[in-house]
Amino acid sequence: MAQQVNQALAKQFGLSADEYGRVLAIMGRTPSFTELGVFSVMWSEHCSYKSSRVWLKTLPTKAPWVIHGPGENAGVVDIGDGLAAVFKMESHNHPSFIEPYSGAATGVGGILRDVFTMGARPVANLNALRFGDPKLAVTKRVVDGVVRGIGGYGNCVGVPTVGGEVNFHPAYNGNPLVNAMTVGIADRNKIFLSAAAGIGNPVVYVGSKTGRDGIHGATMASTSFEKDSEEKRPTVQIGDPFVEKLLIEACLELMATDAIIAIQDMGAAGLTSSSVEMAGKGDVGIELDLDHLPQRETEMTAYEMMLSESQERMLMVLRPDRQEMARAIFAKWDLDFAVIGQLTDTGHIVVKHKGVVEADIPLAPLADQAPLYHRPTSETPKPAALGAVADPVGLRTALLTLLACPDLASRAWIWDQYDSTIGGQTVKRPGAADAAIVRLDGHTRALALTTDCTPRYCQADPELGGMQAVVEAWRNITATGGKPLAITDNMNFANPEKPEIMGQFAAAIRGMAAACVALDFPVVSGNVSLYNETEGQPILPTPAIGGLGVLEDAAQAVGQAIAPGQTLVLIGETAGWLGQSLWLREIAGREDGPPPPIDLTAERRNGDFVRGQILSGAVRACHDVSDGGLLIAVAEMALAGNTGVALNLTGDHAFWFGEDQGRYVLAVDNAAATLVAATAAGVPAAIIGTAQGQGLTLPGIDPISLTEARAANDRFFPAWMN
Amino acid sequence: MKAEVTIMLKAGVLDPQGKAIGQALHGLGFAGVGEVRQGKIIQLELAETDPAKAKAAAEDMARKLLANTVIESFKVEIKP
């Protein structure tokens, strides 16, 4: 690799002329090939957040229960009983289009490492997936591979996959989104961080050997996806969940001792970002000798070893007197363990290979002088109001059509491929409740977990859409009885160099921030994935939210299943908002109008009321009203409980399918008491029907049997895939 | 006519299966085992009787379906 380092090469590496100028100024000389590689990945969008940082800083990140907010490998919140929940969401979008199985699998592996690197045992995985038009063969191939990949990795490592969400839209045809979230549990007082300390302390590499996998993956994730990606294609990373499982156990075993000073997974940009970040955060220098690096292939160069994205690897700084004990633990688990360097007082990262210094870079300017862009933004024009829209098909046909559409069809085909019960703590499995409920082993406490975003709202009005994504996560946790604590986010957007896209990003953040403040629901971790566009076709703006809440007593959690004799009470105001609704898209064939407005004060009041009712024991089942509106929510409760509902309200299509926010359907035994409590709390509440029989009946239309509704709802995935 | 399509991971692509098998063989006391790679073999019964045409057809199948050419390479052999 005797390539000449110059501006042209820098450009190939994704550095702009201005950025290369900064490199020259920092180095005071022409950088070596390896040094250029280090700068290019550290200053890539993926690692430096250079386009998004100014906006991310505006997100609320604090609450009394937040232990570590953004800036660590994952967010950490206090969940009581001396425990902390550690969680984060991360994207693997581009790799999942190139090689869906491996892309999705390694996405799961990567986010697991971000969580257990902090000392937490992973207890739940979730995901947020967006795919293109189901009519395309490529969509089917991607869905099949992604679902198999998520299951293949998660099932093998033995972490239950308990929830997620899936949408389809042609905007994702060439650019699916695969966002994976992991939640782990740690002792509140034993959180491991990545800041290195102790001059002379050994830098230790553990896990799998390094190969030439995914070199320049971080920069690939930072460019849009054009036809020539065939050629740019890096060696695809293959996940090894078996090694990951060993790595989890070995790291947790070592973490039970006092050996570890700092630890960090090797994620994007591999050894480069892990070593640079650990040393940088600890304000120390670091020296690596690559001769000691466990290698899978021969003749690897320093550049390749520094940039490899081989999976299932971790970097640690250990107490020197614990080194041999640590080595024995990794030997027990049959994992590589190698001392590859030590901490220094030089403030530089120095990389040696075969006796040659391949890189020598001052760490402070590498971090401090990283580019930061205030990219121009332009506001998304507010959509014109939606006038009256006539009902072309009637309620019955609309209900059956909506139940069968790809965005509302039963996802059982997907979750049946994910092990959701391993661990023996899954109180509410996928499909059982608005949020998954996972009890904490040995405690009565449980976590309520969800992922949410409605990209069609974000496209029409990014600020409202960002707000709605946060609100829906909060509502889903609330609907189980959980107290919402914090969120992680995965900001999936198109090319930030286009003002309209950067405008979407800024607006979404504004909306999210407003919701976080109003709901006391701070952001504690997240991930940004930009340049999600293929040949000029941008994705819908998709700020996916992963929400976490807690229940003091898992037995108090409620699900969606109703039973005969219960009364259904609707909480919240119904105006019949059809703009951007699924009814409008699927029945009227239109994607327009403004999305439903959100009243954060009402949202909070309604939610707090619902949670209070659930925790008081008055509620048998609860479901929030979201995609598809009220009649869909009722139908889903009926299907979950295999019990019909006699609805006693008369309403038009806008009433039954409008997507007004801030609403829940409660199933209660004593509706009168619920109404009294609601009035006292200033919360709109109305009886809408009774759970009974084997069908949905509503005034003026032929009854819909549960069998018919179930057949419609169950059809899409099996018919498409089998 | 029979076609046999052998599909292996490309050189440089991690092969967790092969690696684990290698370790297991060592564990069983088999010495002198170096790299182990695992692949797939797909045997096809073809109506085609011309060997060249059968091979071309099998190669087409491999490219379109049997192999994942992002990470795998394949080889077709025709057996009478």
Add this chain to the structure above:
Amino acid sequence: MKAEVTIMLKAGVLDPQGKAIGQALHGLGFAGVGEVRQGKIIQLELAETDPAKAKAAAEDMARKLLANTVIESFKVEIKP
């Protein structure tokens, strides 16, 4: 010396993978495809230089680990 162990399901053992591939090939419009069977191939790098001994060793590995003779049959080929 290289040994290649080919492992196929025994006749009489249902091969749903092979069947699914066959159906997918038909779906893609490949006509004249009869039975499809899928198997495994394991390539071993062996230190042994005597072909007969290498073959015997690989067969031993196949019997002990690589193949499950309840459901699979195997074949070893030595390649230089």
Add this chain to the structure above:
Amino acid sequence: MKAGIVVFPGINRERDMAIALHASTGRAPAMLWHKDADLTGLDLVVIPGGFSYGDYLRCGAMAAQSPAMAAIRAHVARGGYLLGVCNGFQILTEAGLLPGALLRNAGLRFLSMDCHLRVERADTAFTNRYRAGEVFRAPMAHGDGNYFADDATLDRLEGENLVALRYATAEGAVTPDANFNGAARNIAGILSPSLRVMGLMPHPEDLVDPLMGGTDGKPLFDALAALEVA
């Protein structure tokens, strides 16, 4: 009753199993790492579910050949009880401690869902808290649970009354529809002729707590709590 759980690398349902055993026996089972598994004094050895060695060659194949199996065979030879669940069942068949093999699920997909099991034999140390013909529910979670043996072996298993559990409908009908993974003759679990070794694919250990949706699996562990090596 003293129980031990043998953990091979990649096994991942050992905690679930320990929770279920603990709940029924009142004491925590010994967790035994495969490299130093000492089985002396144990009444029951359990090999739980998971992906031993990644299931990279065949499910259970590598664990079945590992040194720990010698101790497990000796435990059985001296009259100890042995239970293999899911990957544990696969390991026992690969090791020849139970006949047959577990093939890829007929639909070629991993299946994680509840199934119903009909108790074919209730006079064993494993199943005596169920009634013969009783149906119970259990989660399953496997990609390779399709039980296979040649016809002669299947006939022998049935002739000797060694089929412990079959996939059935909630009403107890042994039908193809209830047989999600395509197992030969709907077989979900089998016994050794000594009735001291049992293997099954589903996970009764994940249904022993009403909060997790039921206690259908608990009688299995209650039965084990009472066993004693004669």
